[in-house]
Structure formats: C-alpha cells, structure tokens
Amino acid sequence: MxxxxxxxxxxxxxxxxxxxxxxxxxxxxxxxxxxxxxxxxxxxxxxxxxxxxxxxxxxxxxxxxxxxxxxxxxNINALNPRGLSRHAGVKQLERGNPEHTQLLSAFEEAKERKQEEIEKEVAEIVQKIEDLIE
Structure with a gap:
C-alpha cells in the first residue's frame, strides 16, 4: 500500500x-x-x-x-537668340526682317527640339517624385 x-x-x-x-x-x-x-x-x-x-x-x-x-x-534674355543676333551683327533679330528669317527659323526648330527633350526629362522627374510620395 x-x-x-x-x-x-x-x-x-x-x-x-x-x-x-x-x-x-x-x-x-x-x-x-x-x-x-x-x-x-x-x-x-x-x-x-x-x-x-x-x-x-x-x-x-x-x-x-x-x-x-x-x-x-x-532669365528673360534666354528668349532672345543672342548667338544668332551676334552672328547677324545686330542686338536683336526682328521677325519682319527678311535677312533674319533663316536665323529665326533655325532658332525656332532648335528650340522646339529642346522643348521636347525638356518635357520628356521633366515628365520623368515628376514621375519619380510621384512614385516617391506614394
């Protein structure tokens, strides 16, 4: 037991x-x-x-x-193509002046190409910022 x-x-x-x-x-x-x-x-x-x-x-x-x-x-001076103006021997290119037509046309074409590049680059930067803050 x-x-x-x-x-x-x-x-x-x-x-x-x-x-x-x-x-x-x-x-x-x-x-x-x-x-x-x-x-x-x-x-x-x-x-x-x-x-x-x-x-x-x-x-x-x-x-x-x-x-x-x-x-x-x-920078308002950026609107005036200074290099082309100097090339033409004037302070400022004039739209109504036939001697300046070729210069202004070249400037407008180059400016448009640059604007497209800028818009693409800025869009990429903005997208990266958007991605960052989401």
Whole structure:
C-alpha cells in the first residue's frame, strides 16, 4: 500500500512538474505573440512615419531648388537668340526682317527640339517624385 501511495505521490509530482512546464511554455508563447503583435504594429507605424518623412524631406529639398529654378525661369534674355543676333551683327533679330528669317527659323526648330527633350526629362522627374510620395 505504501508503494502505491509513493507511486501516486511520484505521479502527482511529475504531473505538477509537467503542468509547470506547460504553464511556462504557455506564458512564453503569450509573450512571443505579444512581442510579434508589438513588432507588427511598430512596422505599420513606421510605414506611416516613412510617408510623412519622405514628404517632409522632399518638400524641404524642393524649397531649396525653388530659388534656383526661379532664377533660371526669370532669365528673360534666354528668349532672345543672342548667338544668332551676334552672328547677324545686330542686338536683336526682328521677325519682319527678311535677312533674319533663316536665323529665326533655325532658332525656332532648335528650340522646339529642346522643348521636347525638356518635357520628356521633366515628365520623368515628376514621375519619380510621384512614385516617391506614394
């Protein structure tokens, strides 16, 4: 009888030990799940922050470029083909002057080609900016 009691006590100790191990494992899993949830939420919050940070950084950089762009856009002299004017020996080419027709025509053709290149290049830059802020 004492042997049966001892076996029962040993089995009870083993069951308690196993219960403790299971409890520890469950707590570990709960901790792991909690950490995983925290990590997932942190990643989502970091994505929101990244959108804000990209936009803020881009705005700052674009503001820096704005003054440089304005100085180029405000260059009224760029509308007058100075090299061709000098070639013709005048300050400014005149549209009504038949001697200037060939020069103005060459300028218009070159200007149109450049404008097409510019529009393509600017469209690519704008697309990259669009992709960046999305």
């Amino acid at each position: 004492e042997g049966a009691i001892q076996r029962t006590e040993d089995e009870l100790k083993e069951a308690n030990k196993r219960a403790q191990e299971l409890s520890t494992s469950i707590n570990q899993l709960k901790g792991d799940e909690r950490q995983q949830t925290i990590n997932e939420l942190a990643e989502k919050d970091a994505e929101v922050y990244a959108g804000f940070s990209k936009a803020s950084t881009l705005r700052r950089e674009l503001q820096r470029f704005n003054s440089r762009i304005e100085s180029k856009a405000g």
